[in-house]
Amino acid sequence: MKAFSYSILTFFFIAILFLGCTNHQSKDQSYLFQPRKMFAIPEREPGQTDVIELKCEPIDNVRIAIIGLGMRGSGAVRRLSYIEGATITVLCDVVPKNVEHSQNILREMEKPEAVVYTGPDDWKEVCKHKDVDLVYVCTHWDLHTPIAVLAMENGKHVAVEVPAALTVEECWQLVNTAEKTQRHCMMLENCNYDFFEMATLNMAQHGLFGEIVHVEGAYIHDLRWLNFDDTTGYWDMWRLKHNERFDGNLYPTHGLGPIAHILNIHRGDKMDWLVSVSSNQFGMSEYAREHFGKDSDYSIRDYKKGDMNTTIIKTHRGKTMMIQHDVTSPRPYSRIHMVSGTKGFAQKWPRMGIALEPNGHYWMPDDEMKELLEEYKHPIVAEVGERAKEVGGHGGMDFIMDYRLIYCLRNGLPLDQDVYDAAEWSSLVELTRISVANSGMPVQIPDFTRGSWEKLKKVTYHSL
Numbered sequence: 271m272k273a274f275s276y277s278i279l280t281f282f283f284i285a286i287l288f289l290g291c292t293n294h295q296s297k298d299q300s301y302l303f304q305p306r307k308m309f310a311i312p313e314r315e316p317g318q319t320d321v322i323e324l325k326c327e328p329i330d331n332v333r334i335a336i337i338g339l340g341m342r343g344s345g346a347v348r349r350l351s352y353i354e355g356a357t358i359t360v361l362c363d364v365v366p367k368n369v370e371h372s373q374n375i376l377r378e379m380e381k382p383e384a385v386v387y388t389g390p391d392d393w394k395e396v397c398k399h400k401d402v403d404l405v406y407v408c409t410h411w412d413l414h415t416p417i418a419v420l421a422m423e424n425g426k427h428v429a430v431e432v433p434a435a436l437t438v439e440e441c442w443q444l445v446n447t448a449e450k451t452q453r454h455c456m457m458l459e460n461c462n463y464d465f466f467e468m469a470t471l472n473m474a475q476h477g478l479f480g481e482i483v484h485v486e487g488a489y490i491h492d493l494r495w496l497n498f499d500d501t502t503g504y505w506d507m508w509r510l511k512h513n514e515r516f517d518g519n520l521y522p523t524h525g526l527g528p529i530a531h532i533l534n535i536h537r538g539d540k541m542d543w544l545v546s547v548s549s550n551q552f553g554m555s556e557y558a559r560e561h562f563g564k565d566s567d568y569s570i571r572d573y574k575k576g577d578m579n580t581t582i583i584k585t586h587r588g589k590t591m592m593i594q595h596d597v598t599s600p601r602p603y604s605r606i607h608m609v610s611g612t613k614g615f616a617q618k619w620p621r622m623g624i625a626l627e628p629n630g631h632y633w634m635p636d637d638e639m640k641e642l643l644e645e646y647k648h649p650i651v652a653e654v655g656e657r658a659k660e661v662g663g664h665g666g667m668d669f670i671m672d673y674r675l676i677y678c679l680r681n682g683l684p685l686d687q688d689v690y691d692a693a694e695w696s697s698l699v700e701l702t703r704i705s706v707a708n709s710g711m712p713v714q715i716p717d718f719t720r721g722s723w724e725k726l727k728k729v730t731y732h733s734l
Contacts, residue, residue, distance in 0.1 A: 305543035305712035308704055309438045311720060318449045320722040321689060322536075326427070326454060328682035335360035335402040335426075337393050337417055339368040340505055342431055343408035345663055347372045349672050350406075351379040352661050356676045359401045362387040365505065397421040404679065406458075407431055410508040415440040418455055422447045427454040429675055432523040434692035437700045438716060441693035445718050448689040456675060456685045457692035459527035460663075461605060463670040465655065466618050467528040468648035470609050473616065474532045475728060476646065478626065480613030485532060487525025488594035488619075490604040494557045497597070498568060513575040517548050518703030519595040520575065523695040525605050526593050527687075532609055536690050537726035539587040541715045546702035548576030553598030581702050583715070593698070650674065650731060674731070683732040693718040 332355055336343050339361060350356045358376060361384045363369050369386045376383060387396055393413070397405060397420040405421035407414055407430040415435045418428045434457040435441045448455045461467060474482060496503045497510040504510070512520055533539055551573045558568035577598045583591040594606070604619035614626035623633045624642060634642070647655070654673055658666030678685050697715060705713045717723060 305714045306708075307714045308701070309714075309716050311716055312442060312446070314449065314720065315446075318446070319452075320719060320725075321448050321452065321454075322719065322722050322725050323684045324448075324452065324454060324688065325682055325684055326452070326679075329403050329679050330355060332356050332676055332679050333359045333401050333403045334406055335362065335396045335399060335404070336372070336406045336408065337362040337396055338408035338410075338413075338431075339363040339372045340365070340408070343406075344368065344372050344375065345668065346406060346408060346672065347375045348379070349661055349663050349669050350676070351376065351381050352669070353673055353676050355680045356672075357382070358384050360385045360387065360396050360399055362392055362396045364388060364390055393417050394420060397426065398424050402426055404429060404675075410505060411436055411512065412508070415443055419443050419447045422451045422453040422455060425451070425453065427456075427679065429456050429458050430692070431458050433457070433521065433696040433699055435696040435699070438697050441697045441716075441718060445689055445693050454679070454685050455689040455692060456687045457523065457695065458671060459523050459687060459691070459695070460668045460671045461524045462527045462531060462687065463650075463667040463674070464528070464665070465647075465651055465667070466622065466643070467607055468651050469643050469646050470607070470616050471528070471532055471729070472646045472648045473642075474609060474611075478614055478646070479609055479611030479616070480627075482533060482589060482609060482611045484590045484592070484608075484610045485529035486592040486594075486606045486608040487527075487529045488596075488604055488606040489521050489524045490594060490596045490599070490601060490606075492600055492603075493597040494553065497554075498558065498561065513554060513597070514571055514573050516699075516703055517574045517576055517579070518546060518700070518706050519579045519581055519593060519698050521595055521597070522581070522593055522698040522702070525595075525607070526591070526695050526698065527691070528607060529591060529609070530691070530695060531729045533585060533589055533591070534726075534728045535585070535694060536719050536723040537729050538724065539585050539589065540717055540719075540723045541583050541591070541694060542586050543712050543714050544581055544583045544698070544701060544705060545710045545712050546579060546581040546705035547710045548579040548706045551576050551598075553577045557598070576706070579702060579706070581698065581705075648731075649733070678732065681734055683734070684730075686731045690718050690723075 336346055361369050361372050366388050369388055404427045407417045414430050418430045421428045435444055444455055500507055554573040562568045579595045581593045607618040609616045616624045624639050658669040661669040663669045674686050701713050705711050
């Protein structure tokens with residue numbers, strides 16, 4: 271009996287200790303905190319309205335000024351020359367031979383010669399040119415937002431290369447200018463138009479994957495040789511300078527764009543917050559030492575950009591997104607493009623594959639996957655995909671992007687990508703830098719729609 275009493279006392283003593291500990295844990299919430307709000311949401315000015323599903327007057331013949339005629343711009347000259355209702359009226363670049371090369375493309379395509387500008391500030395005159403409806407921006411990153419803003423202020427629509435902005439402040443400049451002027455501002459995210467990405471968008475919208483839970487994207491592309499090429503690489507080595515000055519994800523949109531549309535970002539869901547971490551920097555310095563010598567200027571520079579950056583995003587509806595950036599590692603190209611839902615899975619890199627219920631543990635046989643991709647071929651790809659392959663541009667996705675831009679402008683339709691896409695996706699450049707600098711601190715992602723993200727229920731690529 272005495273032993274039994276001791277057992278009872280011991281039990282109650284342990285129970286009291288346990289309850290005390292759990293009660294203490296439940297009261298102590300000091301370890302909980304909200305994602306850091308780094309940027310206030312500015313109020314709209316009187317009369318300023320959102321541009322969700324913006325429609326403008328149709329333009330039968332879209333007159334285009336292309337600013338920046340290097341790697342991307344000259345390709346745009348050729349592609350746009352194939353599109354009915356698109357006329358290139360102005361060419362602008364600070365390198366005269368680039369202008370002449372693009373002028374020769376127009377001659378080769380039997381198109382009228384364009385007016386040319388080559389001064390360092392001539393882009394300002396181009397934005398005011400009377401014979402321009404659309405300003406197509408392919409310059410180095412630092413000029414993307416200034417050109418886009420000035421063009422819209424002068425009544426032009428804008429198509430701007432990626433990323434459209436480098437800071438959250440620049441993102442707001444794009445949004446506010448588009449809203450005040452009611453002009454289109456589309457970021458030229460070509461990867462949204464790749465064939466597999468468009469097929470998975472179509473599959474997702476038809477419920478093939480069930481409820482989408484998690485998506486992944488990336489830009490993994492060894493660019494060391496190009497970054498250090500001072501003759502045929504990037505003009506004035508501008509991309510190397512960004513890797514030298516900044517950490518975080520410098521180039522998030524190729525991986526982010528397609529999966530953001532699959533999750534209907536600002537069309538029923540929104541990105542709420544992110545955490546981002548970077549590895550240390552190893553690859554740039556090692557490459558510089560091996561190719562230029564350990565005492566070279568390139569070798570002794572302090573490159574801020576970590577080799578691998580990984581960012582996790584949580585959406586308002588509880589979905590997760592993972593984005594990576596690595597342009598220094600010797601590894602095969604990848605944008606990952608992975609979609610995972612309650613009924614199935616698809617992935618493009620490193621192995622293209624699909625898995626669906628009830629056989630989710632196994633890759634779908636290649637012949638079945640081919641049939642499925644054909645069945646769910648996006649209507650836009652069905653319309654113009656073969657022609658896009660013939661014209662080219664990263665396998666055809668660049669042509670589809672340009673074709674859709676001109677098609678929507680000619681028919682007065684909302685563009686596939688709007689200014690909020692441009693701002694949301696580009697905002698990661700600065701937001702990831704802040705998170706990385708603060709040991710992966712959660713950082714809020716601004717709502718650039720200012721509450722309008724619930725107006726729509728899904729992404730729509732409009733057609734007549």
